[in-house]
Structures are given as C-alpha cells and as structure tokens.
Amino acid sequence: QVQLQESGPGLVKPSETLSLTCTVSGASFISYYWSWIRQPPGKGLEWIGYIYYTGSTNYNPSLKSRVTISVDTSKNQFSLKLSSVTAADTAVYYCARHGDFYYFDYWGQGTLVTVSS
Amino acid sequence: DIQMTQSPSSVSASVGDRVTITCRASQGISSWLAWYQQKPGKAPKFLIFAASSLQSGVPSRFSGSGSGTDFTLTISSLQPEDFATYYCQQANSFPFTFGPGTKVDIK
Numbered sequence: 001q002v003q004l005q006e007s008g009p010g011l012v013k014p015s016e017t018l019s020l021t022c023t024v025s026g027a028s029f030i031s032y033y034w035s036w037i038r039q040p041p042g043k044g045l046e047w048i049g050y051i052y053y054t055g056s057t058n059y060n061p062s063l064k065s066r067v068t069i070s071v072d073t074s075k076n077q078f079s080l081k082l083s084s085v086t087a088a089d090t091a092v093y094y095c096a097r098h099g100d101f102y103y104f105d106y107w108g109q110g111t112l113v114t115v116s117s
Numbered sequence: 118d119i120q121m122t123q124s125p126s127s128v129s130a131s132v133g134d135r136v137t138i139t140c141r142a143s144q145g146i147s148s149w150l151a152w153y154q155q156k157p158g159k160a161p162k163f164l165i166f167a168a169s170s171l172q173s174g175v176p177s178r179f180s181g182s183g184s185g186t187d188f189t190l191t192i193s194s195l196q197p198e199d200f201a202t203y204y205c206q207q208a209n210s211f212p213f214t215f216g217p218g219t220k221v222d223i224k
Contacts, residue, residue: 045161045204045215060212061118094160102208103151105172107160 002027004095004108011114012089018082018113022095027106029053029076033098036069036080038091039110046091050098051078085115119143119207121216129224134195138219140188140205148184149209155218156201164203165190195221 008020022034035050049059051069059067063082071078082089092112096104120143130136140150148168153161163172165181168188178193192199200223205216 044217045206047213047215058211062212096160101166102149102213103163103166104153104161104206105163107162110160 002106006095006108006111013117018085020080022078024076029073034078035096037094040091087115090115121214123216123219127220130195131224136192138190140216142186145185146207146209150188151206152190153204154201
C-alpha cells in the first residue's frame with residue numbers, strides 16, 4: 001500500500017532554514033502531485049505547496065517567498081525547505097499525495113518541527 | 118484565497134446519534150470539496166471527495182452533500198471510532214484551503 005514518511009530535524013533555530021524529506025513507497029511517483037501541509041499545535045491545516053513528478057511546483061502565496069519544494073524521482077523522495085523560520089512556523093508537517101483533482105488521499109504520519117533557540 | 122468556515126466548531130453527541138456538520142465557502146466552488154477525519158496525534162484521513170463521493174473503504178454511514186458554497190457532512194449513526202475532528206477542504210482553486218475543523222466528542 002502507499003506509504004509516505006517524513007524525516008528531518010525536530011528542532012530548528014529562528015532565522016534558519018527548515019528542511020524535511022518525504023519518502024514514498026508502495027506507489028508510483030509518476031503522475032501524481034506531492035504536497036506539504038502543516039498544522040500548528042491545536043490549530044487547523046495549511047497547505048504549503050506541491051511538486052509534480054516533472055518538477056513543476058505551486059506554492060501558497062502566503063509562504064511563497066520562503067518555500068522551495070524539490071523532487072528526486074530516483075529515490076521516490078520530495079523535500080521541503082522553508083527559510084527564515086520564526087516561532088510561527090512551529091507545526092506538525094505532513095507530506096501528502098493528490099491526483100489531478102487535488103484531494104489528498106494519502107498522508108504521512110507527520111513530524112513536529114519546533115522553532116526555538 | 119477562498120475562505121472556508123465550518124459550523125458548529127464542536128458538537129457533543131452519543132453513540133447512535135445522527136450528526137451533521139456544515140461547511141461554507143466564501144465563493145462558489147462547484148463540487149470541489151473534500152472531507153477529512155483527524156484523530157489526536159494522527160494524520161487526517163480522506164473520507165469524501167467531490168462533495169458527495171465516498172472514498173473506498175469509508176463506511177456508508179458517512180455521506181456528503183452540497184454544491185456551490187454550502188456543504189454538509191452527515192454521520193447517520195455515530196460509532197465510537199467516529200469521535201474525531203472533521204475538516205473540509207476546497208479543491209477548486211489555489212491555494213487549497215481547509216475549514217477550521219469541527220470536533221465531535223462524547224456527550
């Protein structure tokens with residue numbers, strides 16, 4: 001079955017860059033969109049952006065200036081970089097898959113990233 | 118951005134109750150709406166797409182309806198495993214946005 005797994009540091013200092021990787025197994029990487037979504041503690045969900053297997057991207061305008069999503073199809077992985085982080089970026093970060101209709105059908109378990117000195 | 122609102126923000130119900138959650142979009146999104154269920158410490162689970170289509174494996178007691186700006190999620194007979202927070206999400210236009218969630222807890 002399709003599985004997504006986030007990995008990366010759980011603690012990042014203010015002003016530094018948050019970096020996470022999502023590894024996909026049990027499914028073809030081709031022909032799907034791969035997104036990052038975050039959820040601050042006790043709050044709702046915010047879509048960060050997606051990458052298509054070809055490398056094309058689309059970012060949430062609220063984060064666009066700080067976000068880069070990249071893909072490595074040879075490893076079935078895609079990655080998130082969020083620069084100049086502040087405490088407001090503290091959240092559980094999820095990776096997720098969607099098809100042409102933009103519904104998120106598979107999610108990773110999520111990883112908590114805390115921004116603190 | 119399209120703003121999504123949900124009501125109520127929380128509801129207390131008993132096993133066997135019928136529960137209805139409402140989601141409203143700030144502008145028309147046709148039927149481009151999904152519903153998710155999230156339990157504490159877990160990732161959201163995909164329940165319904167295209168406003169009313171049940172994802173494979175989701176129990177038939179869940180149903181969705183609506184189009185345009187107003188949508189509902191109904192649980193016909195609440196089961197113990199249904200106590201969770203439910204989110205709607207619009208898939209009509211970028212950026213994708215979610216509602217603030219409705220928590221269903223035990224009365």
